[in-house]
Amino acid sequence: MPISLYNSLTRRTEPFAPLDPERVTMYLCGPTVYNYVHIGNARGPVVFDVLVRLLRRHYPHVVYARNITDVDDKINAAAQQQGVQIDAITNRFAQAYRDDMAGLGVAPPDIEPHATTHIAQIVTMIEALIDGGHAYAAEGHVLFDVGSFADYGKLSGRDPDELIAGARVEVAPYKRNAGDFVLWKPSTLELPGWDSPWGRGRPGWHIECSAMSAAHLGETIDIHAGGVDLLFPHHENEVAQSTCAHGGKVFARWWMHNGMLTFDGRKMSKSLGNVLLVHELLKLHPAEALRLRLLSGHYRQPLDWSEAAIQQATSTLDGWYRVLRDLTDVALPTGELPVPPRIEAALCDDLNTPQALAELSVLADAARQSGSAEAKAALLGGAALLGLLQQSPEAWFRWQPTITATMRLKSPTPNVRLRDGDFTDEQIDERIRERNEARAQKDWKRADLIRNALSDSGIALEDLPGGKVSWHRVRK
Known part of the structure; x- marks a missing residue:
């Protein structure tokens, strides 16, 4: 086209x-x-x-x-x-x-x-x-x-x-x-x-x-x-x-x-103290959430930047990655990933990324409902043209900020209180194995204690079909 x-x-x-x-x-x-x-x-x-x-x-x-x-x-x-x-x-x-x-x-x-x-x-x-x-x-x-x-x-x-x-x-x-x-x-x-x-x-x-x-x-x-x-x-x-x-x-x-970016409705400028450095934002938020926000408005129009908008972008990606996680065992068809015509049509129309993202949401819903290899391929192919969904669901959900609670942006953005957690990824996996053993032995009290300990450290577990367990760090 x-x-x-x-x-x-x-x-x-x-x-x-x-x-x-x-x-x-x-x-x-x-x-x-x-x-x-x-x-x-x-x-x-x-x-x-x-x-x-x-x-x-x-x-x-x-x-x-x-x-x-x-x-x-x-x-x-x-x-x-x-x-x-x-x-x-x-x-x-x-x-x-x-x-x-x-x-x-x-x-x-x-x-x-x-x-x-x-x-x-x-x-x-x-x-x-x-x-x-x-x-x-x-x-x-x-x-x-x-x-x-x-x-x-x-x-x-x-x-x-x-x-x-x-x-x-x-x-x-x-x-x-x-x-x-x-x-x-x-x-x-x-x-x-x-x-x-x-x-x-x-x-x-x-x-x-x-x-x-x-x-x-x-x-x-x-x-x-x-x-x-x-x-x-x-x-x-x-x-x-x-x-x-x-x-x-x-x-x-x-x-x-x-178009230019504004911050909570105001122009970004050093004099207003609301300049947000990419270098720091990448430590605070998942990179794809930042990219999604930048693509969420038509490129020729102004775009407002806010903490709430980034959280919404992160939540949207959470949903899409959950679909992919649920389809982990669904093998993709051989060959190059297809680009759905409706996404390509949106981008061919003066780079209409908001419409392309809306179509991507439709594809995510279709993949969630059908669970087919074709639907999964369409979702990934459409997202790839936008530079999104470029990592595994496991990597997405295990991302965590690298700025500590004592560091602040040079901006009016409120200080972000992070749950760093007491556990490394390996320690979390070990706790999950211990919980699985406890559940297999019907030791529900011990299993709940392990889950609660992880939850207190900002680690959310999700029990999946077939006895699988997924986890991710809770974002504030």
Whole structure:
């Protein structure tokens, strides 16, 4: 079935048709690596991970790039504060980002370009802009002349004068126009810098993505994605400089933007103290519950984040995993897991993940009722396209938080009181064996004492048909 995607450039949903069906290209703006990322930063990678999975079902070759911005004033400030080189900061937090995304079930991109390894391409692109009359050098800086690009403002859909008036732009005497943005800036000796025709310096943020995208995906790409907060000025500036550097060629044929996260109805921000780091959330909640919450709203709409919403996501997954646990002995049919048409249809309709999740619930109910191999395969196949139900039921129910009761999030989230338990997994299994022996001997009092001892430590037992016993740690 055909894929239709909303295009921010045209402001309508259109049937997706790649420039080359044999090589579909997609670029997602990645992180600036100077600290751990917050959960709002994770929505785009999770949502567009589902899109890439869908595209790979429809096309033989998808090239997906997600960059690392490893030169930036925030990185410089962190390095100076700690008295280290910038790569000590960027290497650490780039790996932390990869780990966090992997924890959320996000597959790594095919290409992960770093800005610092593309300085030559950045310089070449700036030179092309100068030669074409779209950029100029002034006092060690190189700036893009927004007045030279008639379509400036088309992506964000606003008049350029309004955009410039509403944006926080640097007022500098060397600018021809207030909205001209920096392509290259000079570096003092204590700052990282590279040699260039305009002196030792470093690139501006916007030119980095344009150069990296062109280097790996070509001058025209099929899909460019990112958060709606990047629409202006970052993506608007990318369009301007890429189009002008490549002789008027279309830069990105589809622009896709995910909505922002709020926390209990308020914008996430450091000033409000409600920034939730993925690094910490993964210690507090099952990763698939975080992923499920990020997919629970349509990607173009805002999504509210709350403790209650995560608990609901965890409860939903508990139910689905119970179905799979009950079907443990049901062998799957041979071959690749099928993707149910109704789930694929939902995702082909502008990545409608809420509808796909509703269909997944229907499949879980069907598997619960029928207990058939086909129903189990449909549930697993549909979930796999969404990156869910990717572990065994035993692993899911044995998950427990790794943040202790004395640790707190840097947010207004109430302190989470955890039941760490006095028992290891092996000790729990041993207690269950002892209880089974007591029951076999009809020593019901001893069996109840063992069950109560486990319950007091936050371990819930469930007696299953055939004498089997399942257990999981009770979550608060």
